[in-house]
Amino acid sequence: MPDPDDAVAAVLDAYQDQLLPASTPSHRANSSLAESLVQSLLEHLARYAAHQNLNVHDTLEELHQRSLDHSGAEADPVHNFRLGAQVQIRQQETPTGAEPRYPRWRGFITSLTETPGGDARCIVRVPAVAKAVHVTASELEPADALLPIATRTAGVVHHARDAEQAITALTAWLKRNADTLPVTYPEKLDDLGRLAEALAGWSGGTTQGIIHPLFARNPGTAQQAKAPAEDGPRPAPVARLAAMGFPQGPETIPPDEPPAVARRPERSQRRPRRP
Numbered sequence: 001m002p003d004p005d006d007a008v009a010a011v012l013d014a015y016q017d018q019l020l021p022a023s024t025p026s027h028r029a030n031s032s033l034a035e036s037l038v039q040s041l042l043e044h045l046a047r048y049a050a051h052q053n054l055n056v057h058d059t060l061e062e063l064h065q066r067s068l069d070h071s072g073a074e075a076d077p078v079h080n081f082r083l084g085a086q087v088q089i090r091q092q093e094t095p096t097g098a099e100p101r102y103p104r105w106r107g108f109i110t111s112l113t114e115t116p117g118g119d120a121r122c123i124v125r126v127p128a129v130a131k132a133v134h135v136t137a138s139e140l141e142p143a144d145a146l147l148p149i150a151t152r153t154a155g156v157v158h159h160a161r162d163a164e165q166a167i168t169a170l171t172a173w174l175k176r177n178a179d180t181l182p183v184t185y186p187e188k189l190d191d192l193g194r195l196a197e198a199l200a201g202w203s204g205g206t207t208q209g210i211i212h213p214l215f216a217r218n219p220g221t222a223q224q225a226k227a228p229a230e231d232g233p234r235p236a237p238v239a240r241l242a243a244m245g246f247p248q249g250p251e252t253i254p255p256d257e258p259p260a261v262a263r264r265p266e267r268s269q270r271r272p273r274r275p
Contacts, residue, residue, distance in 0.1 A: 004147060012037050058082075070189070081137055086160055087107045087124060088143035088161070088204075102133060103212060106143045106203045108161050127164050128205025129215035134256045152193040163199045167192060167210065 012027050016037055027034040047232075049056045062085065081087065088106040107126035114120050120137040149157045154166045170192045177185060196210040 001054050012041070015041050033190070052125050053270070058084075081109055081112065081122065081140065082088040082162070083109055083112060084161060086143045086145055087122075089133075090139055090141050098139075100139070102139075104204060105129065105133065106160070107133065108142075108159070125161070125164075126203055127160060128203035130209065146198070148193070149195055149198045151186045151194060152189050157195065160199060160202060161197050164210075167195050167199065170195070171211070180272075 009028065012034065016024065016033075019037075019040075023034065026231050027037050043161050046056065046060060048054075089100060089102045089104055089106050091100050105124075105126045105128055106122040107128075108133065109122050110125050111123035113122075115136075122135055122137055122140060123132045123141070124134050124135060129238070146160045146163060149155065149163060151166070154170065157163045157166055157274065170188050172184070173188060174192065192211075195209070196207045200207045200210045227245055
């Protein structure tokens with residue numbers, strides 16, 4: 001998998017070459033120059049997006065909020081989340097001293113409910129376990145966004161929610177066309193594997209954990225995939241993909257295992273709270 005840091009450095013190389021004289025030292029050896037280039041590039045990207053009618057406002061606001069969250073001890077520990085935000089389960093104690101109830105799963109928020117105490121209740125869709133996880137906002141923190149996934153039949157997918165929707169659509173299409181095997185069948189099959197592997201690695205599970213629930217809802221998919229036409233491309237990889245795991249990311253989660261709620265240790269065994 002390409003390193004996104006290398007890609008960003010290459011972008012800054014090209015940006016510097018366009019704006020500054022060739023005699024200027026490289027930003028790779030000058031942190032002050034790199035900082036200035038990043039600031040300028042962000043400003044120009046926002047301006048370019050406005051001219052091209054591209055919606056990047058949510059992304060810029062999310063970056064700003066993350067900056068506030070990490071700006072110091074006085075920052076509000078409860079993130080000002082919004083619907084669709086890509087988040088992960090905190091592994092540190094919450095402000096109330098509670099231990100984390102779940103592994104470091106990643107997902108996206110599908111519901112937000114304000115509470116009188118100010119700690120909003122959230123429902124997080126976690127693709128790795130195909131379950132809706134009920135948590136409070138203080139149990140969450142911003143997650144690194146899912147890296148863009150280039151596919152041949154579904155375009156470029158930028159968000160975990162969109163990846164899951166694309167996987168659902170591809171699975172349904174493969175089921176409907178398993179008997180006729182259109183010419184695009186192998187490409188869609190490849191895209192299904194590409195999306196499932198990337199989403200599993202990001203959310204903290206396995207490829208099986210992503211695809212298995214879809215087969216459970218559409219039991220004919222795997223069976224039809226095992227019976228290709230005599231002379232056509234063989235879709236058997238769909239069935240193999242459903243039984244294959246690619247353990248990546250922060251945790252490897254068995255797909256059918258319900259979220260375990262961690263018990264608090266006995267008072268004598270608890271580690272002292274940080275001052």
